[in-house]
Amino acid sequence: MTDLTDLYKQVILDHNKNPRNFGRMKKADKVIEGFNPLCGDKITLYVCLKKNTLSKISFIGTGCAISIASSSLMTEKVLGMKIDESILFFNKIHKMLTSNDPINDDLGKLNSLAGVREYPTRIKCASLAWHALNQTLTSKDKVISTE
Amino acid sequence: MTDLTDLYKQVILDHNKNPRNFGRMKKADKVIEGFNPLCGDKITLYVCLKKNTLSKISFIGTGCAISIASSSLMTEKVLGMKIDESILFFNKIHKMLTSNDPINDDLGKLNSLAGVREYPTRIKCASLAWHALNQTLTSKDKVISTE
Amino acid sequence: MNSSSQTRKDFPILERNINNKPLVYLDNAASTQRPLSVINAVSNYEMNYHSNVHRGVHKLSELSTNAFESSRNKIKNYINAESEREIIFTRGATESINIVASSFGQSFKSGDEIMVSQMEHHSNIVPWQNICKKNNLKLIMIPISKDGEIILDEFAKLLNSNTKLVAITHVSNALGTINPIKKMIHQAHEKGAVVIIDGAQAMSHMKIDVTELDCDFYAMSGHKMFAPTGIGALYGKEKLLDGMPPYQFGGEMILSVNFKETIYNELPYKFEAGTPNISGVIGLGAAIDYLNNLNFDDIKKYELNLLNYLSEKLLQISGLKIIGKPKNRSGVISFMFDNIHAHDIGTIVDKEGVAIRTGHHCAQPIMDFYEVSATARASIAHYNTKNDIDVLIEALNKVKEIFS
């Protein structure tokens, strides 16, 4: 049994209270909605793409601390990343959240989401924004539009 | 636990093998269908009424020994009875089949149906013909037509 | 007042631990727990007399059929219906309402109106939405006040000769409001409308008398009244049920079948196609036995006392806000806590062994009304105690600590 502070790490609480890149974007290339029907979490992602790179990203939404912090951390992390790179990174995050393997150290601040593993009902909260972004970036017609 | 011969009395087996008043009637005043969906028993009663009296009665149908014998015994019994009388008699039969009170002796051959009490799933078989007849004789529009 | 220590012994699950803390189960509106008598009735059936019902002449079938039909009789008596023909076994309140919408709903014509309150559970909204879309009917919303009560004046004004059906919940699962259904039924009847009551949240907290209420349909969920999941019932007035087409088709609900024509069986079987949930029905019968042994006058007092205690304690926590303030409340209190999302509250109190529900409670229109996306909800049964509430309150203080 882990302690609650493993889930609600300082980083998470901080990003929940002061989410980075929070706000609507007027001229986004992509507007992506993510919805978790089980808890009502709802986020909207705004993304600008330039030369296969996530050149701008922001989000708005309501949700629990985990989903807001995870969205905030994600925008911080993927801003400026190549699309391919961000997809690879999604896979790492996904693995961290859902597998039982020991966790790599190379995820930086995002390691703070690892505590979610112990709370299966919360995994969806942590992965909501990631799934939304990844789905857009990997879906066929989107790949076309970004080439 | 009673013995099977309490259910399949000689009288029952006899009336099953050689049902009395068995046959279609051409000019009946009433043709009544009785159907037991649970076992597929189906009988058709033919009745002629004269001056409030069951002047003629016959039946056809397929069914188990209990329902055929009961129909046969019924036709024998009510033939020539006044309508009121037959309704009263139905009530006695009904009570015999469904209550736990000691059985009166005045039902004659029909006492042979008493064994059915111990076989709840078979009570409907024994009472099928009786219910069909009684329903017709007591239903409102029928009362009018027989006055 | 502490009769409940005996009561709690009837419910084996209440003795378990969660995260090394004793379970504090305050999620009864989602599903109540079962007394041992219900659990045993079901396993006894499985171990000793399981068989399909109605069509067998052998002993096991006789035993299971008797138990099955005696459950129907128990419900009939318990809710004071006129006849067993008025009791249809269903999967739960949702299916009960769907049967009425889909079968009775076929009689509605373009322009007819169906009225649904703003505080309904999705299962008492979406079936009506669907039939309205299909048959071009109007779906009218009965508004509620900020306190979370139906605005009766508005209801009376909205009623008119086009109103064909009114669908209201007896008790709100999101707010706990007990609606004045007797009065509303009377008013609706005066306009010739039929009324269906969603009784899912009522049955474990009060005695129901459908004859006194004079409702046309009453929907019940077994698992919210100490019976197993997968079983519920629909009460309907015989003359209405009689005129309705069947809902599902198959065995049990027919008298005879050939390729040209099928003749349907009589009530209640017309609405019970296929092998029914026999063990569920037997469990529901045992739950009715359990309910029959309760004294609802005492329980009402006991539960009201608990709710008042809960609400008092909640309001002592700064930043905590209770949603709705109905004069008559049963079972449920929903609340918000500063900017802390309900989901986080739920996880943190769970660590302390406390089970509450968080989210929209399948009542999104009411969330929209209060402009919230989720609430935390504590819901009680007669087996809850002041201690349960004290543990919840302490856990909520932990929430505050973490998020401060």
Place this chain on the structure above:
Amino acid sequence: MNSSSQTRKDFPILERNINNKPLVYLDNAASTQRPLSVINAVSNYEMNYHSNVHRGVHKLSELSTNAFESSRNKIKNYINAESEREIIFTRGATESINIVASSFGQSFKSGDEIMVSQMEHHSNIVPWQNICKKNNLKLIMIPISKDGEIILDEFAKLLNSNTKLVAITHVSNALGTINPIKKMIHQAHEKGAVVIIDGAQAMSHMKIDVTELDCDFYAMSGHKMFAPTGIGALYGKEKLLDGMPPYQFGGEMILSVNFKETIYNELPYKFEAGTPNISGVIGLGAAIDYLNNLNFDDIKKYELNLLNYLSEKLLQISGLKIIGKPKNRSGVISFMFDNIHAHDIGTIVDKEGVAIRTGHHCAQPIMDFYEVSATARASIAHYNTKNDIDVLIEALNKVKEIFS
């Protein structure tokens, strides 16, 4: 061959007496009995981790949701479906078929044809009759031979470009015929028709592989495969299910609701409105575990042997006639006995502790075909023994005595 003494111990009810005689349960086609593991899985759920599923963040809800969804996964693997999204929990085979008729059926247009065999159970006839009447479709009967087999030539001739759906039972509950469904599915697909298989009678006797069969829908009843009553499943190909409108409306099956618009949830939840039969689903999962431990190669041989023994012994009784003579038979033998009505046979053998079914077996069209109003039916499971059959045969001799 007498491995079954261990097998029988798994089924507590088989130890009971009926009318002071050991129970001989030969009514398995109506409903099988449950192994202790299934009974215990259900009570363990009730005692230790009952809670509503899917919407809770607390521990109990997590436990019950996991168990619930792991049952879905077990079924998916057991029948070799592609995805859990293709497994819909229902009340039983009847509801499974009704969902397809009512939802998928909405795509049919006047003049379209639905084909149903003469040996179907009412639950695979009446839903189609109803949709045919409603939408002005043609219901075409696939004829059978005197032996009780589908006449494949006739089937092939009847198939045409208007054929939209073919509904056939995998195994007949009245005759025991195993239909050549793989071939029929292939032929129907060539004409562009969709095929639904009624698998109610198959699942306890053989391993099913929906991918290999390539059927579009497959209907299952839990209580006929060692699981509790009130639970079943519908397998459907994802692309078909995806295009179908929901069946019932309420909680679980929606993503969001307001009074203007409702967005439905994804598969499989779109078809699972309301609180599901959680204990039933968990029982069904335990039954799949039980099935997974069986060796169906052995069981098929064992059961075939029993059936042959039964048929041999029956035919030694003068005046006794077996209905149907299919080359591939499973589970069931129906018979007639002189002029003795099946009902009387049922009562008399019951006195000897033997449970058989008597009547039309919810398959009146086949009764009409053989021009009988009722048959007696003995149906076996892998836990039956030669001794069971000997007791039945002796009891049938008593019948003869009484009616001689």
